[in-house]
Amino acid sequence: MSVATQSRPAMPRWWILAAGIGILLIQMAVPGYMISDRAALLKNGREITIKTVPIDPRSLFRGDYVILRYDISRIDLAGFDAPEDIREGERLNAVITPAGEGEWKAVSLSRDWPQAVANSDAVLTGHVASVYGASGSRTARMRYGIESYFVPEGEGKKLEDMVRERALSVIVAVGEDGRAAIKGLVMDGQRIYDEPLF
């Protein structure tokens, strides 16, 4: 493949300047929007605390992070209130209900926004990461966007060791549209990490 282009009119000076400024602003606005959107969710979302178990992977492009596992992520579909034909990658709304100290249980999955949700319950929007098992005993694994927690290099293993004998929970901010964001970590009832807004 050649990188050569055929002869074409040169760009005028004003165009080069406008293109530079325009593209710079757009490419700054995208991460800017991500930040303000997330800050709003952390600030305004309803706080719920969910128990979790961290495991420690590492990725080249993402540095150290722990994967957080939740009870509400694995859903046994047998007799569960969910669409028949769940597909991998699809977006679903999960209704979760408190089941003891820091424990939550999923009670339904639906494509449309659930009607009549009890005040104590919360709705999380997630993606179906995988569906496995024979028909009749299928299990769905959901991702709600609160499964990764980035930590400084080397801290992932430390956190995992620390948690081995203690209970770790995540404080999650849940927006009215079902989106969820990690707001802080709680260990043995003590808030050990708070997510600053900026």
Place this chain on the structure above:
Amino acid sequence: MARYVEKALSDVARWAENGWIEGEGLAAIRADLVSRRSRFGLPHIFGLLGAVLLMLSALTFVAANWEEIPRLVRVAMLAGALFVSYAIVVRLYLTDHEPFGQAALLVGNGIYGASIMLVAQMYHIDGNPPDAVLTWALGVALCAAAFRASAIWVLAFALFCLWSGWVTSDTNQVQWVFPFVVFAMAVLAWWIRFTGARHLIALATTVWVVMLPFLRNGDFFPYQSLTIGAIVAGIGAAIMLARPQGDTVIDRSAPLALMYGYAVAFCGLFNLQFIDNDPTTGQFALYAVLALALSLGVLAVGRERGRGMALWVAYLGFSVEVTGIYFKTVGTLIGTSFFFFTVGAVVIFLAWLGVKLRKAQYAEAVQ
């Protein structure tokens, strides 16, 4: 193109020395050739490679390792890096250093992608990773349009392909939106006059079509890819044979249609013979003959019109087919041996026919 121009320039110099062309004609030919010379020399290619490395360094930079720095400062650092790279881009473009300007653009777009990922890390945003790639790709495509930069087009196209591949492997379903994305990128390539894009577009489309039968909801079977590929290759071959001297966009795309159409059709036939279904011996023989005939046909057209790449792809297809048949028929030794004998005899006959035809044509040209 670059090689052709250099070769033509040396030929022209030789013809001028012999006095076959001179004066205005010579000057016009030289001017035309020089105007077609690539503006990308070796230093520019090095510049682009260096930019790719800088881009990778930005992407592998990990937000968690700067935990000590307040978030706002980190965001300001990203914005600053982006600002500096675009300032350099504008300066290089204004001083007429466009190839190096494109290298700087590559760095800027790398920083743009890195800032999406770094912000995601800082805020533990763990949505759908392909969405982040798509956001990146859209920003890069916009930049390619604004600066009419071919190198940035390539980055955007690669990101769209990465996005599509990721979504497809996550969902295991046909992503119907991808052809539209490719079409939009083709329009963009045409608008920025980036001819090298054609291969990438054709390659991505080929892979997409070839993958169709393997995906869960692809009610799309090898017959369809065989038909589509054969039609595309046929159109390409017809244009190449009918208009040997043509030099429009259509004429320049015809060899690509031949080559990639052939690849799609061949994959369809290969699938029918060896992967997806269990053909009867008669069907298998029919598909095998079709695959070999198709390969030889593309070889013939490619040779006739001096298309090296189509030739190599057809050679590859031919070899794969013959190897496939060998493995399929191994054990039925007489059958295999008879088969190779037949193919060998046919190919030699074609070679003899080709030589005859060429001799006749040569005689005509000299007269």
